[in-house]
Amino acid sequence: MDEAVNGDGYRTSSFSGDNGDCVAFKDLGNGYVAVKDTKNPDAAPHVYSYSEWRAFTKGVQNMEFEV
Numbered sequence: 090m091d092e093a094v095n096g097d098g099y100r101t102s103s104f105s106g107d108n109g110d111c112v113a114f115k116d117l118g119n120g121y122v123a124v125k126d127t128k129n130p131d132a133a134p135h136v137y138s139y140s141e142w143r144a145f146t147k148g149v150q151n152m153e154f155e156v
Contacts, residue, residue, distance in 0.1 A: 094123045094134050101127065114142075 099113035111127040115134075122142040125134035137145070148154060 094136060099123075099125065 099115045101111040101113045105111040113125050115123045121136050123134040123136050
């Protein structure tokens with residue numbers, strides 16, 4: 090799983106700018122999603138289950154978070 094988490098294949102939102110202040114994500118294909126901060130590419134990604142990731146993305150869509 091380490092290779093899958095640390096390898097290529099991360100995506101960013103189409104709303105992300107070119108300034109590098111993004112969150113990148115990758116479907117690991119095993120029921121989990123890896124998420125990393127593009128400002129700190131050497132940091133270990135966080136891994137969430139599909140249900141945790143869905144809850145987060147729904148919260149973003151519903152504007153449940155302050156930014």
